[in-house]
Amino acid sequence: MQTVDYEALGQRLRQARKQAHMSQKEVAGHLGVTASALSQYESGKRKIGALALERLARLYSVPLSSLFSEEGGEERPDWERALLGETENMSPEGRKGVAKLVRRVRQFRxxxxxxxxxxxxxPHHPFEPLPERNYPGEEVELFAEEARDFFDLGSAPLSHVKGFLEQFGAYVFGIPLGDTDKDISGLFFRHPELGPVVAVNSDQYYGRRPFTLGHELAHVLFHHDRPAILCRSQDKPPSERFADSFSARFLVPRKALLERLRTMDVEKVHNPEQVVHLSRYFGVSYLAMYHRLRTEGKTNLSAGHYENVRPVSLARRLGYAPSEQEYGKKDWPLEDQLPQRYIELAHKAWAEGAISKRRAAEVLGISHYQLEDRVGEEAAPMESPETYHGLQ
Incomplete structure (x- = not known):
C-alpha cells in the first residue's frame, strides 16, 4: 500500500487554495475546522482525512487526483484561469459558486x-466587439433594435430569454453566487470548445432573472472578444453600463412599449397596477419595468413609491399567477439551473448505459428518485382531450 507524503500533499493543497483566491480563514470556515488546523494540513504536520480532501478538491474546483500527483496535476486551462482570476474580491460564497460553475462546465464537457x-x-458572431467606452442611451437603443432585427424578433415580448440564448449557441447555468449587493448578478466567459457560457446568480430574486439574462446577452453579442466578465452591481465599467442599458431596451423595445401604452389608453403610468400589467406583459420584474418607464419619461411615480409596493402580491390580486419561485418558496427549476443540452446529454448517457442512474442524478444535482420521476413524466403518454358534455 502506497504511503502518503503529507508534506507534499500539504503543498499542493496550499497551491490549490491560492489558485482559487481563498484565504485559510475562508477555507477553514467551509471545512468546519480552525484556521490553525488548516495551516497544519498545508504544512503536512497533520493528517487530513479522505472526506475533507474530497471537500477541498470540490471547493477549489480541482480533480481529487491532482492533489496526489507529483506534478501537482495538469495546469488549469485558460478559461478557468480567466474565470477564477476575476473572483479575488468576491465573498467566500461567491467564490464557492464560481468553483461550482467550473465543475458543472467540466461535467458538461x-x-x-x-x-x-x-x-x-x-456560434457565428453577428456583431463586431465594441470598444470599452460610454454609449448614450439613443445609441444603445439602435444596437438593441439591430439585434432584434437580426434575429427577426420584431417588437414582440421575448417570453423565454434563456431559451433564446441557448438557441443562439450560448449555454446558461443558474448558480448560487452570493449576495448580489456584494458579489455578482451573473457572468459570461468563452469556453474553447463549448463557446459562450453564461451564469445567472440563483441567490438573487427569481423575477430579476430575465433582466440578468438580457444583460449577459449583451456581453455574448458585443463583448465576445473578452475571456471572462463578472457582472457586479457596483463600480460598473462602461461595458457593464452598456449591458444594463441594452437589456432594458432589448427586452422592452421603445416601439412596443409605446404601442402597449396606447392599447391601455395610458399616456403616462401613474399607479403601481399599471406597472404590474406592463411588467407581466413584457416578462420583466416590476423594478425593471419601472426604471424603463422612467427612462422613457412615461411615469409620474416617484422613485420612493417602490418601498410601499409588494409587486408579486399585487400581481396576484390583479389576476396573475406568480410562480412559487417569485415568492421565494422553492428553488429554481432544474431547467433554469442547467442548459437544456446538459440535461438531455445526462439523460442520454444514462439511457445508453454510459453512466449509472446515481451518477446521472449527481451531475444533474438531484436525487435518483427525482430523476426517475422526471423520466417517467417525459415518457408518459399524452392524455386524450376531455369530452365536453355541456348543454346542447
Whole structure:
C-alpha cells in the first residue's frame, strides 16, 4: 500500500487554495475546522482525512487526483484561469459558486464524450466587439433594435430569454453566487470548445432573472472578444453600463412599449397596477419595468413609491399567477439551473448505459428518485382531450 507524503500533499493543497483566491480563514470556515488546523494540513504536520480532501478538491474546483500527483496535476486551462482570476474580491460564497460553475462546465464537457456527441462549434458572431467606452442611451437603443432585427424578433415580448440564448449557441447555468449587493448578478466567459457560457446568480430574486439574462446577452453579442466578465452591481465599467442599458431596451423595445401604452389608453403610468400589467406583459420584474418607464419619461411615480409596493402580491390580486419561485418558496427549476443540452446529454448517457442512474442524478444535482420521476413524466403518454358534455 502506497504511503502518503503529507508534506507534499500539504503543498499542493496550499497551491490549490491560492489558485482559487481563498484565504485559510475562508477555507477553514467551509471545512468546519480552525484556521490553525488548516495551516497544519498545508504544512503536512497533520493528517487530513479522505472526506475533507474530497471537500477541498470540490471547493477549489480541482480533480481529487491532482492533489496526489507529483506534478501537482495538469495546469488549469485558460478559461478557468480567466474565470477564477476575476473572483479575488468576491465573498467566500461567491467564490464557492464560481468553483461550482467550473465543475458543472467540466461535467458538461465530459457528458458530450459519454453520450458520444460532438461539442458544438462556437456560434457565428453577428456583431463586431465594441470598444470599452460610454454609449448614450439613443445609441444603445439602435444596437438593441439591430439585434432584434437580426434575429427577426420584431417588437414582440421575448417570453423565454434563456431559451433564446441557448438557441443562439450560448449555454446558461443558474448558480448560487452570493449576495448580489456584494458579489455578482451573473457572468459570461468563452469556453474553447463549448463557446459562450453564461451564469445567472440563483441567490438573487427569481423575477430579476430575465433582466440578468438580457444583460449577459449583451456581453455574448458585443463583448465576445473578452475571456471572462463578472457582472457586479457596483463600480460598473462602461461595458457593464452598456449591458444594463441594452437589456432594458432589448427586452422592452421603445416601439412596443409605446404601442402597449396606447392599447391601455395610458399616456403616462401613474399607479403601481399599471406597472404590474406592463411588467407581466413584457416578462420583466416590476423594478425593471419601472426604471424603463422612467427612462422613457412615461411615469409620474416617484422613485420612493417602490418601498410601499409588494409587486408579486399585487400581481396576484390583479389576476396573475406568480410562480412559487417569485415568492421565494422553492428553488429554481432544474431547467433554469442547467442548459437544456446538459440535461438531455445526462439523460442520454444514462439511457445508453454510459453512466449509472446515481451518477446521472449527481451531475444533474438531484436525487435518483427525482430523476426517475422526471423520466417517467417525459415518457408518459399524452392524455386524450376531455369530452365536453355541456348543454346542447
Amino acid at each position: 465530459e457528458l458530450h464524450e459519454l453520450a458520444g456527441v460532438e461539442t458544438p462549434r462556437e
